[in-house]
Amino acid sequence: MGKKSRRTRKTGNNDAASATATAIAATTASATASASAASSASSGTNQCFHGSTAGKFHPKSEYMKAAQVYFDARRQMTLLDDRDGRNAIRRIYDEDHMHLITDPDFHRFIFAYCTQQYLESNNLKDQSRKPSIKVLLHLGLGYRYRSASTERHKYHRDILTDRGIIKVLVRETKTHCLCMNEGKVIAKTMDIIGICHGCQTEFPKENLSFCSGCQVLKYHNRECQINHWHIHKSSCEAIAKVRIDSNRE
Ligand SMILES: [Zn+2]
Ligand SMILES: [Zn+2]
Ligand SMILES: [Zn+2]
Structure with a gap:
């Protein structure tokens, strides 16, 4: 080619x-x-x-x-x-x-x-x-x-x-x-879509809710959040802390 x-x-x-x-x-x-x-x-010489x-x-x-x-x-x-x-x-x-x-x-x-x-x-x-x-x-x-x-x-x-x-x-x-x-x-x-952190599936953004702990991760329903908690619990507090600290700065 x-x-x-x-x-x-x-x-x-x-x-x-x-x-x-x-x-x-x-x-x-x-x-x-x-x-x-x-x-x-196309443009001859000017590559962007x-x-x-x-x-x-x-x-x-x-x-x-x-x-x-x-x-x-x-x-x-x-x-x-x-x-x-x-x-x-x-x-x-x-x-x-x-x-x-x-x-x-x-x-x-x-x-x-x-x-x-x-x-x-x-x-x-x-x-x-x-x-x-x-x-x-x-x-x-x-x-x-x-x-x-x-x-x-x-x-x-x-x-x-x-x-x-x-x-x-x-x-x-x-x-x-x-x-x-x-x-x-x-x-x-x-479409305005986001990903559920639990099942890794795409959903319309309005169907996703934040984890109440960190307000960062999003889930498409309560069950998905509960099932994902054993993975997320070790980082939830740390993420929340970083988020709050930086908002304070
Ligand atoms: Zn460019
Ligand atoms: Zn899900
Ligand atoms: Zn969280």
Whole structure:
């Protein structure tokens, strides 16, 4: 395909990306390639990086590597079923990337990269890119809204649905470019839905109620909440505390 040959020609030395051989490395390379393909096909030279830069989108950039490492960390986390183990992996990642937590350029890069993935998924018609978009948005939102827990919890809930993913991307890129405009129109046609934390099923938002303990998690009925309590009870109080503390600030 045209995309492939362009990649070879444009960024020829992709060894690092192929060496790490992660899913994200693969999508990264194709993102760079098809983004440049799109730009040379349409606008000639001006490719949009949605608030970030070509340098940051390079497969060997520090930001791209940080995204790959996070992706790998998340994959390890999904293999563990104990919470402490998962938290430990996450803590190590944050410690290793301490300087990125407060780096607004890195936050912008994450949203820009996810926007590129979204556009290439043809407005999420290709659902295969959704898992990596969600994983990276979770990181970006966690860092950008690290001291605003109400927003952070809300946005983390938002990205459970397609409509929510689009809303987040629109909000985070609208001051940089208009690339999410089509998505914005599509999102308006989607039903307002949320996910029940108990059964992980989508419901109209008005059918979901907050957990009375933390006011963050949502359930579609009482039974679902009761069944989920053995998982949620260890975090309910902690979530509530973070929420109240940050509202007080
Ligand atoms: Zn853009
Ligand atoms: Zn439910
Ligand atoms: Zn709760």
